[in-house]
Amino acid sequence: MSDLQPTSPSMRRQPKQKRSQQRVERILDAAAEVFDEVGFEAATTHAIATRADTAIGSLYQFFPDKMTIFHALELRHRERVYAAWAKFNKPEIIQQPFEGFVSAMAAVYKELLQDQTCRIVFMQYFTSPAIFQNIDESFTQEAIDFMAKLLQQRNRALIPEQCQLLAEVCVHACNTLALVALRSPESHRQKLFEQIQVLLFAYLRPHIGDEIGNEVSPPQVMKVMKSIKCPHCDSSAVSKNGHRHGKQRYICKECGKQFPESYSR
Structure with a gap:
């Protein structure tokens, strides 16, 4: 699946030729960089076009304004989140020893937020949720439901309500710590991401640790x-x-x- 699927309905026209698709990709990459450096409010379409090394007229062929560009970044973020979930949702990863399972989960989460597009969209959601068109609270609920299924597969003895509660706590706690980490200097940021893993170890071990196992009825x-x-x-x-x-x-x-x-x- 390409970064442009599903396409944004507010784009002026959808890129069909490979050359046009590549140009749109450059514009989105450039937009992520500009938003990251100066913030969404201060960013301009001219600055984005310059960073993308394309004429402003070429940018306007696809995007009427920077808001439309941001909405396209939302779609790109969703797609990359789904790709990360698919990479993690494999029996050989879910059923590995507890420490490996949690470490892999924390690593996928950290890697996702190191992606510039995902980092910008993630942080902007907690700053200005009103500008979003393709992401709302239901996306967070999808994350909770996904994690609840992972926990259920780790320990069949857990009832669905327990899985949902555990997943809800984990998702909201990780998102809160990640937001603080992304707003912190690099040295402190790494320490906070390490604490996310420590938190997951301590909180989930009594429920899905190796001592419990799926074989326990x-x-x-x-x-x-x-x-x-x-x-x-x-x-x-x-x-x-x-x-x-x-x-x-x-x-x-x-x-x-x-x-x-x-x-x-």
Whole structure:
């Protein structure tokens, strides 16, 4: 699928020949660069045409104004997000060990936001959502639904409502941290992106960690939760959390503390 599909209905004419398609691609690349450097409000079609090394008349053949150009960037962003999801939505990635799964998910997310078009559209949405034509809250819901399906595939014991809640927290938390990161200096930006991965590790491990596995049936999970209680808060909402020194460890979903099997009741 090319970057121009689906095409923007507000374009003056759709590029059909390869040469015209390449020219439109250059204009969109240039627009992303100009928006990134000076912001959407300060950007002009003349600056975009100059950056694209094309005549302003050639730009106006396809785009009547910079708003139309931005709407085309929205479509490009959507397409690249869908491509990233398709790359990640594979059994060999979803069913890999927990750390690899989360690391891959965080890497795909970070790589997506390093793309200039996606970064500009992502940041602009939280600044001026009213100018958007092709992206709204339903796109965020698509992301939540996609992640909920991944979590369900990782742990069949999770009910759909749990998957949706976990996915909702993850998507909104990651988007918030990513927005702060993209507005920060490069050195601090990298640290924040690393913390996104740390957050996902800690939050998702009790629900889809390797200790749970798809082979664990709901009755078995309930048996573990009923027979083991947290020595810190006496809660029975606990799950397995790996082994250390040959002993099974658990994590409490209420207080978040970990403890070894020998301390359990």
